[in-house]
Amino acid sequence: MPIGNTQPSVRSAQAGRAGGAAVTSSAHRKGARPRRAGGGLRAERYAPYILVAPAVLIIVVLRLYPLLLGVNFSFTGDGEQNGTAVGFGNYRELFADPLFQTALRNVGLLVLLLPVAVAIPGLLATFIYLRVPGHRFYRSVYFFPAVLSPVIVGAIFNMLLAFDGPLNAVLGSVGVGPVDWLGDPDLAMYMVVGVHIWATFGMALVVFLAGFATLDAALLDAARVDGATLRQVVWHVIIPALSRTIQFVFVTTMIGMLTSMFGLLYIMTSGGPEGSTYLPEFYIWKQQGQMNRPALASAASTILFMIMLVVGLLQIKLLERSGKED
Amino acid sequence: MRQRAMWSAVLVVGLALAGCGSASDSGKSTSSDGKLVVWDWKSGEPFAKSYLEKVKADFKKKHSDVEVEFVAQPFDQYYTLLGAAIQSGKGPDVMLFNGGGQIRDRVDALVPLDDYVAEDKQRLAGWEAFTKDSKIYASPVTLQGYPIYYNKAIYQKANLDPASPATTWDKFSADCAAIARAGAKCFALGNKEGVGIQFWLSSLGSTTLTAAEYDAWIAGKRDWQSPNVKRLFQLWKEAGDKKMNSDGANSTAMFNDSFALFQSGKAAHVMGLMSDVGHWQDFNEFLTPEKLGVMKAPIITAGTTPSLPYDGGIGYAVAKWTKDPKVAADLARSLSSADALKAFYADAGAIAADTTIDVSAAGPAAATLVSELKSGKPALHVALSSKTLDLMGRLSQQLLSGSITVDEVVKQLAASDQAG
Numbered sequence: 014m015p016i017g018n019t020q021p022s023v024r025s026a027q028a029g030r031a032g033g034a035a036v037t038s039s040a041h042r043k044g045a046r047p048r049r050a051g052g053g054l055r056a057e058r059y060a061p062y063i064l065v066a067p068a069v070l071i072i073v074v075l076r077l078y079p080l081l082l083g084v085n086f087s088f089t090g091d092g093e094q095n096g097t098a099v100g101f102g103n104y105r106e107l108f109a110d111p112l113f114q115t116a117l118r119n120v121g122l123l124v125l126l127l128p129v130a131v132a133i134p135g136l137l138a139t140f141i142y143l144r145v146p147g148h149r150f151y152r153s154v155y156f157f158p159a160v161l162s163p164v165i166v167g168a169i170f171n172m173l174l175a176f177d178g179p180l181n182a183v184l185g186s187v188g189v190g191p192v193d194w195l196g197d198p199d200l201a202m203y204m205v206v207g208v209h210i211w212a213t214f215g216m217a218l219v220v221f222l223a224g225f226a227t228l229d230a231a232l233l234d235a236a237r238v239d240g241a242t243l244r245q246v247v248w249h250v251i252i253p254a255l256s257r258t259i260q261f262v263f264v265t266t267m268i269g270m271l272t273s274m275f276g277l278l279y280i281m282t283s284g285g286p287e288g289s290t291y292l293p294e295f296y297i298w299k300q301q302g303q304m305n306r307p308a309l310a311s312a313a314s315t316i317l318f319m320i321m322l323v324v325g326l327l328q329i330k331l332l333e334r335s336g337k338e339d
Numbered sequence: 340m341r342q343r344a345m346w347s348a349v350l351v352v353g354l355a356l357a358g359c360g361s362a363s364d365s366g367k368s369t370s371s372d373g374k375l376v377v378w379d380w381k382s383g384e385p386f387a388k389s390y391l392e393k394v395k396a397d398f399k400k401k402h403s404d405v406e407v408e409f410v411a412q413p414f415d416q417y418y419t420l421l422g423a424a425i426q427s428g429k430g431p432d433v434m435l436f437n438g439g440g441q442i443r444d445r446v447d448a449l450v451p452l453d454d455y456v457a458e459d460k461q462r463l464a465g466w467e468a469f470t471k472d473s474k475i476y477a478s479p480v481t482l483q484g485y486p487i488y489y490n491k492a493i494y495q496k497a498n499l500d501p502a503s504p505a506t507t508w509d510k511f512s513a514d515c516a517a518i519a520r521a522g523a524k525c526f527a528l529g530n531k532e533g534v535g536i537q538f539w540l541s542s543l544g545s546t547t548l549t550a551a552e553y554d555a556w557i558a559g560k561r562d563w564q565s566p567n568v569k570r571l572f573q574l575w576k577e578a579g580d581k582k583m584n585s586d587g588a589n590s591t592a593m594f595n596d597s598f599a600l601f602q603s604g605k606a607a608h609v610m611g612l613m614s615d616v617g618h619w620q621d622f623n624e625f626l627t628p629e630k631l632g633v634m635k636a637p638i639i640t641a642g643t644t645p646s647l648p649y650d651g652g653i654g655y656a657v658a659k660w661t662k663d664p665k666v667a668a669d670l671a672r673s674l675s676s677a678d679a680l681k682a683f684y685a686d687a688g689a690i691a692a693d694t695t696i697d698v699s700a701a702g703p704a705a706a707t708l709v710s711e712l713k714s715g716k717p718a719l720h721v722a723l724s725s726k727t728l729d730l731m732g733r734l735s736q737q738l739l740s741g742s743i744t745v746d747e748v749v750k751q752l753a754a755s756d757q758a759g
Contacts, residue, residue, distance in 0.1 A: 092447065112733075175596075176587025196531070196590030198740065283532050286589040286736045302419030304725055305444040307426055 080318070087311035095308075103312035113313065116291040119202060120320065123270045123292075126206055130266050131259065134214040138221035139247060142228075152222070159215030163273070166212045167280030171195070174204060198289035201282050205290055208281065209274055217262045224258030264328040271321060293317040374406045375670055377655070378421065379435035383411030386686040393682050398673040402666055421445070432661040433670050436477050438468025438651040439721035440728060449476045450657040455668035463675060463692040465651030467557075467717045477654035478675040479692035480683065484613040484649030485541040485718055486708060488622060490523075491630045493607040497521035504634040508546075508574075511637040515583050518607045525583040527606035529597025530739065531590055533732015538593075538610035539575050540731075541648040541718035546636040547571050548719075549643060557717050563753035567640055572738065572745045574639065579739040589736045593617075602626060608634075613690045614652045619704040620688030628702030635711075647711040648718035651692060727755045 090099040107113045137155060141148045158166065173180050174194040181191040194204050228251070236250050252259070275294045282290040284299065293313055301310035381387050395407060410431065412420050418441065424430025425448040436442040442449075451474040459478065460466065469477035491501035497517040505511035515525035528535050545553060548567045555561070562568065578584055585591065585600050598617040601609035602625035611617045622631045635645035655671040657664055673679065680691040684698065690705070694712055698705045720728060731752055737743035 092444070095447070174590075176590060191586070193587045193590050196587050196740075198736075198742075201590075282590075285531060285533060285733065287740070287742070288733045298419070299729075301422060302416070304729070305418070305422060307422055 083311050084315050086308055087315050089308050091306045091308045099308075103309050104316075106309060107312055107316065112288050112291055113293075113296055115288055116293045116296045119290065119292050120271065122202060123206065124267070127263065127267055127270070130206075130210045130214070130270065131217065131262050133210060134217035134221055134262070135259065137214075138218050138225060139251060141218075141222065142225040143243075155218050156215035158212045161212065163212065163276030164280055166208060167277045170204075170208045171281055195282055196286050198287045201286055202290045205274070205277055205281050206270075209270065209277055212277070213266075213269055213273075217266060220262055220265075221255070221258060224255045228254050260331050264324075264331065267324055268321070271317075271324070293320070373404055374408065375433060375661075375667060376431040377407060377409045377433045377435075377670070377674075378412055378417075378424075378431035379409065379655075380412055380414035380417050381435065381653075381687075382409040384687075386688075387683075389682040389686055390679055393679040394673050394676065397676040397679060398670055401669050401673070405666055405670075407670060428660055430658060430660070432658055432667045433655050433674070434658060435480075435653055436469070436656050437653055438465065438477075438479070438483065440723065440725035442469055442476055442654075442656060443471045444725060446471050446474075446476050448659050450659055450661070450664045450668070451476060452478060452657060452668055452671065455665065456672060459672060459675060462677070462695065464694050464712060465649070465654070465692045468650035468652075468721055469654050469656070477651070477656035478671045479651035479654040480675055480680065481614040481652035481687075481689040482649050482692055482712070483615075483652030483718075484647055484690070484708065484715065485538050485610055486613065486633050486647060486711075487542055487608055487636060488601065488611045488619070488704065489608045489632045489634055490601065490604060490606075490626060491632050492626070493518060493521065493523045493604060494632075497523070497607075501632060504632065505637050506635070508637045508639045512581075515607075519582075523604070524585045524600075524606040525608060526578065526585065527597045527600035527609040528584040528588040529591040529593030529600075530588045530732075530736060531592045532594075533729070533735060534593045535588060535597070535610075536575060536731055536735030537720040537728060539735075540571055540720045542610040543571060543574070543636050543639060544648060544719040545646040545716060546643045547574075547639040549640065553716065553719075556719055557722050559722070561722075561753075561756055563749040563756065569745055569749055570639065572735075572748055575735060576738045576741075576745060580741075584739075589739055598622075613649060613708055615687070615689060618688065619702060619708065623702050623704070628704065631702070631704045633704045633707045647708065647715035649690075649712065649715045650717050650721045652689070654692075723756065726758075727752060730755050 087103055088098055088100060089095070090097050090102065134155075137151070141152050145151075172178055175181075176191060176193050176196065180194070185191060192200070195201050232250050232254065233246065236246050241249070271292075272294065274292055275298065278284060278290055278292060278295050279298075284291045284295050293316065297310045297313045297317065300306040300313065382391055391409060398405070398407060421430070421434065425445060436445075453475050456475060456478050463479050465479040465482045466475055468483075469475055469479060489501075489504055494501040494504070494514075497514070497520065499514055499517060505514050518525055530536065544556075547570055548556065548565075552562070552565060552567060579588070585597065585606050588597075591597050591600075594616060598609060598611065598621065600606050601611075602622060604626075609617070611622070613619070619631065619633075635647075638645065655674045657667040657671055661667040675692060677693055677695070680693040681696050683689055684691040684696055690698070690708060690712075694709065698709050720731075723731070734743060734748045734751060738745070738748060
């Protein structure tokens with residue numbers, strides 16, 4: 014009996030989410046009928062619910078309930094108005110705050126820069142796959158930054174990008190004037206995103222390399238025999254074959270950018286200069302910890318949650334669609 | 340689809356029912372009888388050891404049956420953690436605060452201490468920073484001030500007299516030109532966090548605003564359109580335009596990159612602190628006590644008298660939810676007792692709130708500072724709310740980069756200041 018049961022579940026996982034659900038539900042139906050006919054062991058009917066209860070309880074008590082409390086809290090006031098309902102007051106204040114607008118605009122900027130953040134590991138992985146000279150060396154070196162904590166990465170780049178730092182010294186030696194990399198509001202956000210990409214692309218690279226491992230080498234050989242150039246090979250063979258990997262990297266990189274840039278921001282710019290590098294996360298931390306506005310911070314958190322929800326739903330849509338294509 | 344709609348409806352109704360004002364306002368104490376919990380960010384440091392011993396000894400004389408537990412929190416998370424504690428109405432009985440906005444924003448959760456600390460009012464200085472609506476909420480431990488330190492070695496190199504620094508702004512500007520020719524910057528400035536402008540405002544406030552304007556500012560009647568207030572921001576911009584500041588001020592952290600620039604002799608002046616960091620003890624270590632000077636603010640508006648801007652630096656407050664406020668207040672008093680503060684001054688390198696402590700062993704700079712305490716006044720920026728300070732930090736960065744005018748700056752600050 015155990016052997017008979019495990020096999021379909023393994024197969025369903027391989028078949029992807031949509032297929033998997035269908036397999037399990039049909040299995041459930043088939044399994045339920047003989048049991049009911051066999052005398053209705055009530056305990057056994059409730060068994061599945063009891064077995065999933067701990068997991069459900071943990072999610073409900075530690076995740077969903079606090080989430081609802083947070084949303085509820087965002088409709089109350091701060092300071093003297095602590096505990097009194099203020100309706101959408103906090104949300105109105107948020108959208109009127111130029112700093113929060115900057116934070117949302119920066120989220121937009123991150124979305125725009127996403128293709129770059131995906132293309133870099135994608136290209137480098139392609140080169141490694143195509144065995145450029147020294148590809149073994151690069152494969153390990155590229156992953157190094159991914160094991161450093163954002164605080165350390167931030168501190169390193171703070172020194173490199175300082176006004177009197179080495180990067181400006183190098184620029185000075187070729188006659189280019191110093192640039193205030195982290196002090197110029199038009200540049201700072203790009204620098205922080207650049208450093209974030211540098212620090213995290215190793216992970217995406219590994220995912221790409223795993224994707225390449227499943228690539229059918231015969232396709233590449235066939236393309237070469239047909240006389241395809243490198244560009245044509247990348248465009249017509251590699252990208253279509255890796256479409257699911259690319260989608261996966263897109264989604265994980267987006268989530269990484271939205272949720273784990275706080276450490277870098279805190280160390281490199283503290284949201285400045287002139288508030289130009291604020292992201293919702295940093296705004297929430299600032300309002301809660303520094304400005305003593307926990308309810309306003311909850312409202313900002315709720316908005317960030319909504320953004321993440323949209324990204325998450327898009328992710329599910331994308332994965333479902335690619336599952337159907339298969 | 341129908342099921343999904345039903346679940347959303349359940350969710351919305353649930354939220355609406357719960358939304359009729361939840362949040363917190365319970366007033367329970369976490370401490371059991373006979374135990375007080377203290378939160379701070381100092382007690383974990385090695386220098387605090389003898390201070391804590393003195394505090395505990397003093398407190399034992401009053402309440403031998405009450406146990407005291409110190410919980411050291413990381414400073415960068417301190418107010419976040421404290422905010423959570425206040426929100427839940429449970430937390431430490433006694434807690435450490437920075438003076439000014441940090442404590443004033445949170446007085447809802449604190450017990451007024453006026454009745455308990457009456458005896459200490461003469462001995463200790465710096466009460467103003469822990470006072471809101473003429474009620475005292477914490478007993479001061481250290482004083483925090485914003486003196487202008489200068490490097491006498493650079494003065495000599497620039498052929499200036501280290502014994503008599505400039506007393507007027509015009510002379511000071513001329514001195515800075517001489518210092519620039521000697522290859523050093525006039526000010527070591529770090530404004531990455533937007534804190535540089537706060538020190539600027541307070542260090543130069545007493546010689547820019549008239550005495551009446553100064554007192555009105557501290558009392559909360561701030562005229563942002565006054566020419567003297569605008570002058571402070573104009574000078575800030577000018578100092579940036581004339582390259583008097585160290586390079587890349589907007590990307591230099593004040594703590595502690597800008598102080599490092601001063602210590603390493605790359606800049607002649609720094610607007611520093613009196614306690615904790617960026618102060619006489621740190622600078623003595625690198626520059627030696629003979630080379631470190633403290634100067635009065637150069638006079639900017641004729642007829643003004645320079646005074647040292649200072650406030651209570653850190654102080655211990657008592658939480659509203661503590662069981663017996665009298666016992667907790669006694670602990671706060673022990674934390675500011677004479678012996679304890681003497682140990683704090685000697686080991687931590689701070690100007691303690693007890694002005695009777697002899698500091699002659701700490702070098703001429705510290706002695707000058709303590710001698711100026713009597714005529715000192717509360718610092719201008721400490722009177723502002725954290726929201727206005729945050730805005731001022733961003734606007735000051737814009738002034739340095741030239742993307743805003745002084746008129747626009749004072750307009751925005753006035754609006755934020757009025758909003759509270």
